[in-house]
Amino acid sequence: MQKQDLRTWRFVLPVASGLAVALLAGGTICGLSGPAMAQQTQASSDRIWDGLKGDVFGDKAIQDDGGLVRIEAPKRAQDAALVPVDISIDPAKAPDGVKALTLIIDVNPSPVAATFRIGDDAGITHLATRVRVNDYSYLRVIAETPDGALHMNKVFVKASGGCSAPAVKNMDEAQKTMGQMKLREFAGEAGKEPEMQLMIRHPNNSGLQRDPLTQYFIPAHFIQDLSISQGDRPILSMEGGISISEDPNFRFDFKAHGNDEIRVKATDTEGKVFQGHWPLETAGL
Template sequence: MSRRMALAGLGALGLSGPAVRAAPGGLPSNVGHADSSPQWEELRAKLWGREPIAAGEASKVQLIVPLRAAFGASVPVKVLSKLPQTEALHVKRMTLLVDKNPAPIAAVLDMSPRMGQADLETRLRVDEYGHVRVVSELSDGSLHMDSRYCKVSGGCSAPPNRDQLHNIGKTVFRLPEGLKADGPTPAEVSVVHPNDTGFELNHITVMYIPPHYVRLIKVSYDGEALFNAEVGFSLSENPSLRFKLMARPGGRLNAEVEDTKEGRFRGQLALA
């Protein structure tokens, strides 16, 4: 099964866990951040088979997700790598998953040592209470995971904002902290796009909006790939990825973007 096929349809697993009782101010009483789920067990078997996956203190990756998010269609997610990106050892591939989404694989990123640090920030759609997970594959073949339980719902059916349809595909870079000479520089690439899931209802026509979402974001620096991200509609409307790179004045960031209607878009930024 290709990753693109998995992104488009490796969901709707039809599995549900046992009923849970809410614990005031915290997790449901019998659910923990590191717990498994039927959906995760099936995903793990399909994607990684019986390969061991380090978790807890042994894991080289940390995931930060709010326990309660304000809006299911835009849940902030931050991934922190516990080791720098070097040629000797680096994060080779990162997979973001939302257990109970219709398409649970939100993004698969192939990453370069040129990033300096394999940190990532984005916003996800979360369709119902459940776990968000990240699995990092290192260049030595080892797998590392972290997971967080998130109490929010409705993210995949929330109607998108339709006021920027004329700007679809506009791709913009920014450096939120400026160019750093002494370490990795934080950067962000964002794409104006409704990222329609196919589960959203048009309240005027009372018809479902057909799926139309970004499926590929490729970012390079001076012609050298930083990351290739195969993504799905579990990324929020106007998807954005905040990442890091080892940069210098005079370099140039470039992005190539594709969506499910064969739209192709580009963006670039010269680093002063």
């Protein structure tokens, strides 16, 4: 129950409050961006985080990563609606693995971009995705180890307007192809596990854009839950929000066990369910 409440706060309330800010600003699409506000600095991003972390993690202590987890992103985003983020875990520092990774973008209207849960024997040490960044901001990853300890690493990214700039370049196409999935697998580099890349066609609407005809805000519409498994064995699951870019894209390494197929199930905020399955052997391992 408590988890459910927390989740509701994380994903629904921030969206709603972002919308309220936008409405109050009289048509400014994204409440937190733009020249009316001073650009965020490392210090101001940290202050936002200080006010936020209790709501996300309660009073649990968050320690420095100590090399256990690392987050990388371009210092300056080429496209604020499509910022590549790379998270890696050092297995030597986390011998028992990592249970969950929470990705935070301090300045975004919905700062919790995603929470990833890693399957017990999934062996994930690297996870890459793409996010929207609304202003200069720290991107943070908080890794939870099986003992419940939280470890944080952060990287500062200069970007602007990732939520307010409509990412969809081809609106008709986006509607037609929604829900398509593609899975790619790559042989690992020497001594490393193979990698998998999951791509899902979805506009992941931010809820901060208006319908041209009705002038009403288009409701947020995004992939909320995602699970990836091999057979019945969970590899990776995600609870996501509007900060994940259009056409959500995840790439990660994993340990295969046996030859069971890869299964993917995604659910969006309208309750639409998208499923796919791919045989392991034809995926090129």
